[in-house]
Amino acid sequence: MKVVYKSIWDLPAEELFASGHRACAGCGPAIAMRWITKTAGPNTIVVNATGCMEVTTTQYPETAWMVPYLHVAFENAAAAAAGIDSAIRVMSKKGLWSSGKTNVVVIAGDGGTYDIGLQSLSGMLERGHHVLYILYDNEAYMNTGIQRSGGTPRFAWTTTTPVGKAIRGKIQAKKDIMGIVMAHRVPYAATATISNIVDMANKIKTALEYTAEGPTFLHILAPCPPGWRFPEERTVEAARLAVETGYFPLYEYDHGKIRLNPPTSNMVADPKRRKPLREFLKFQGRFAHLTDAEIEELEKEVVANLEYLAKLASL
Amino acid sequence: MTAAAALQKAKTTLALTSNYAVAYAVKAADVDVVAVYPITPQTTIVEKIAEFVDDGELNADLIHVESEHSAMSAVVGAAAAGARVFTATSSQGLELMHEVLHIASGLRLPIVMAVPARALSAPISIHGDYSDVMNTRDTGWITYIASSAQEVYDTVIQAYKVAETALLPVMVSYDGFLMSHTTEPVELNDEEEVRRFLPRKDRPNVLRPEKPITMGAFAMPDWYYEIKYQVQEALMGSLKVVEEVDAEYGKIFGRSYGIVQTYRMEDADYAIIAYGGAAFGNAREAADIAREKGIKAGAIRLRVWRPFPTSHLLKQLAGVKAFAVVDRAIAFGSSGGGPVFLDVAAALWMNGIDIPGLSVIHGIGQRSMYVEDFVKIYEMLKSGERNKVIYMGLRL
Numbered sequence: 001m002k003v004v005y006k007s008i009w010d011l012p013a014e015e016l017f018a019s020g021h022r023a024c025a026g027c028g029p030a031i032a033m034r035w036i037t038k039t040a041g042p043n044t045i046v047v048n049a050t051g052c053m054e055v056t057t058t059q060y061p062e063t064a065w066m067v068p069y070l071h072v073a074f075e076n077a078a079a080a081a082a083g084i085d086s087a088i089r090v091m092s093k094k095g096l097w098s099s100g101k102t103n104v105v106v107i108a109g110d111g112g113t114y115d116i117g118l119q120s121l122s123g124m125l126e127r128g129h130h131v132l133y134i135l136y137d138n139e140a141y142m143n144t145g146i147q148r149s150g151g152t153p154r155f156a157w158t159t160t161t162p163v164g165k166a167i168r169g170k171i172q173a174k175k176d177i178m179g180i181v182m183a184h185r186v187p188y189a190a191t192a193t194i195s196n197i198v199d200m201a202n203k204i205k206t207a208l209e210y211t212a213e214g215p216t217f218l219h220i221l222a223p224c225p226p227g228w229r230f231p232e233e234r235t236v237e238a239a240r241l242a243v244e245t246g247y248f249p250l251y252e253y254d255h256g257k258i259r260l261n262p263p264t265s266n267m268v269a270d271p272k273r274r275k276p277l278r279e280f281l282k283f284q285g286r287f288a289h290l291t292d293a294e295i296e297e298l299e300k301e302v303v304a305n306l307e308y309l310a311k312l313a314s315l
Numbered sequence: 316m317t318a319a320a321a322l323q324k325a326k327t328t329l330a331l332t333s334n335y336a337v338a339y340a341v342k343a344a345d346v347d348v349v350a351v352y353p354i355t356p357q358t359t360i361v362e363k364i365a366e367f368v369d370d371g372e373l374n375a376d377l378i379h380v381e382s383e384h385s386a387m388s389a390v391v392g393a394a395a396a397g398a399r400v401f402t403a404t405s406s407q408g409l410e411l412m413h414e415v416l417h418i419a420s421g422l423r424l425p426i427v428m429a430v431p432a433r434a435l436s437a438p439i440s441i442h443g444d445y446s447d448v449m450n451t452r453d454t455g456w457i458t459y460i461a462s463s464a465q466e467v468y469d470t471v472i473q474a475y476k477v478a479e480t481a482l483l484p485v486m487v488s489y490d491g492f493l494m495s496h497t498t499e500p501v502e503l504n505d506e507e508e509v510r511r512f513l514p515r516k517d518r519p520n521v522l523r524p525e526k527p528i529t530m531g532a533f534a535m536p537d538w539y540y541e542i543k544y545q546v547q548e549a550l551m552g553s554l555k556v557v558e559e560v561d562a563e564y565g566k567i568f569g570r571s572y573g574i575v576q577t578y579r580m581e582d583a584d585y586a587i588i589a590y591g592g593a594a595f596g597n598a599r600e601a602a603d604i605a606r607e608k609g610i611k612a613g614a615i616r617l618r619v620w621r622p623f624p625t626s627h628l629l630k631q632l633a634g635v636k637a638f639a640v641v642d643r644a645i646a647f648g649s650s651g652g653g654p655v656f657l658d659v660a661a662a663l664w665m666n667g668i669d670i671p672g673l674s675v676i677h678g679i680g681q682r683s684m685y686v687e688d689f690v691k692i693y694e695m696l697k698s699g700e701r702n703k704v705i706y707m708g709l710r711l
Contacts (some may be wrong), residue, residue, distance in 0.1 A: 043524045047392065054531075060538045063529035068522035070395050071531030072388055072418055079385035083348060083392025083400075084522065086376040090347040091398055094374060096515065099524045120388065123381030 001190070001252055001261070004205045005198050012038045021064035023056040026232025028222035028239065029109070029136045031194045033057070033064075036107065036134060039204040042067060044103040045084055049077035049112035052143040052224075053136065075116040078124035078133060081106045085129045103208050106133040110151030111141045114175050125184040128214040132207045135177065135217070138224035146227045146286075150175040154301070155294055157286040158227075168289060173301070181217045182253045189217040190252040195240035199250060199261060206252075221248045229285025241280040246302045249309055258312040268310045277302055331501040333467040333494040333592075337403065337429040337487070338363035339501070340471035342373045343509040344427075347398035350378040350389035354408040355441045356431045356495040361403060383408035387415035387428075394424040395530055397521035399475065402426070405491055406433035409447040413454070416484070420455030420546050422530055423520070425478035429471065430488040431495035432460075432591070432643075434680040442681030443491030445591065448620070449644040449654040455546045457485040457553050458621040462576075462592040464499040466618075469570050472504070475513050476560045481553040482518070483546075488620075492681065494592045504568050512567060554622045574624045576616040578602055580631055583613025585696040586638040588628070588659060590617045593684060594641050594677070601689030612693045617655065625662040632663070632670060637696040639673040641689070641707075652704055671701040682708045 005011050016037035023030040029052055045068045048054045054071045057064035072080045085104050091097035108117055113135040124131060140158050141147040147160040153174045157163050161170040181189045188210040192200035200220065207216035223238040230238060242248035243263060250261040260268055267274035277299040281287040331339065337360045351361040367373035380386045383404050390400040404412060409430060419426050432448045434440035448458065457477060461467045467489050474485040520528060534542055558574060565571025578599045580586065587598040598614035605612035615631050617624065632638060642653025649657060652674030663670055675692055678684045688707055
């Protein structure tokens, strides 16, 4: 990670994501959008997959986007971005593009990335387009209700994985999207979240710089108050606890090398520094039904995942 | 040497399939971005374009996408950024694009796509009919159906001017295999002249950081209808653009086709309306034979399917006693007839004209269509067969 911003005082002041959009109070993804646009700057074209952010920010004839913005459909944001990347490169060669270096950034939710958009993401990564793909992960399909996606964690309640007598929440584990992306051998991929803004902003800067070589990817955890069923003033706290309990580790994949970032790296070095998973789960309605045994099972998965990442980082 | 003579000298004639004719037209149009996924019988178009790009004859970026859905999505992105784009597909590939076809017209993007028409699954068939093209009927695309390799070449070039003037996507279709893989002589234009015919113009609504716009917004019930109506208005108005561009092209390059093409219609009592290469070719030959048998036969070809050329067609049908439409697609479960027949019937009814007609379904999955079949259609019209659907060539 290139450290461009040392503290919050260094972060860009210019706003490129307007207030007054229609996202819910306490919306985690909206916080992510604000910092993504600020950090990427005005010479950026945003390609947005269908999802909460598209629906809440572009209600015609209004828009929250102060950068050029394109929404095509749910599953093809990566393909549309590939077309824009191609267009910019060819038109620059032909003298038909006068805007100079322009970032192409995809913003897509977990449904548009883990599930329906996985094919176009894979194609874009394989072909080596100069595109930064940002996944904002609120762990379910949130704009049409709260339905499970490939990013929904095990045991979580959603409207399509209700807590019933026979089956209690989602059966399957969350898909390892970073693993899938890293398997494409992209120059750079990283995880980030809205509670660690400086870390996130530096990762956005790094990822954008590396797009000169090829596609880059950011997995940003963006908690959703109505979907996760917690009070709207606790969004940033939810994200912070996700990191501090090891539920959402912060790490980078940089040219084949994995590096854990603080505080994840600290808790791997000293397991006592990891908070119990219960602290992340307990204030969320989607996990309210969990038994102690189930929490313990999830905790084991968290520990196993940290050990797995630590091993990868040691290679 | 006069300018016209110099131009004549610059022309070359090559033996080309319709697919190769498309590739040469794309090269002449100096396209920027091509995104395609291989599918039969489209594939040789992009193979030829790939040769042009790899040999440095065409300065374009060829995106080897992972699906037709992504092919259409990538050209939507590139066109939104202001690039001149091209893609091609057939059959299932066109179906996979279907969702994005609506988006291309809704965003008013001047995309040009070639579609050698092919039958749809199931059962899978790689052969030609127009089931795929007819399924795109309501997507808001201007749709040509050409009937010779020369016309395919000329139409693709015209399509760029039409698309960039009307701000609508354009599909150039023709018979899969029967044309896509059949070699014909094609006179090529001087490329410099084509580029003068297709000057680069700045479009107002493109993705540029210096003037940010939001494309593909979310519209509530208070706006959605108006925006979609604008597509309808633009599409209906585009027929005039199609006509003007064809005339201008004719003046410069010496070839034009009009909106409907006719054969021996001057005094015809009975008309066959057809589209594509094989059907119109057969209808023309059959008209000659029918005339020898004393039937005043004529043939009409629809060169433009969307927008439907109602007035052009009605002008031709004005004096006939009966007509038949040969459709190479089935409109499953319709009120009666193939897809084009339904539009012809609607055009007549909407204008208070009562001419009896036959809906003939033929050539499905490239079932052979014989000239004698078309002669038989003229004979049926003459003998008073009326208002029914005939599945011709079907083995019962």
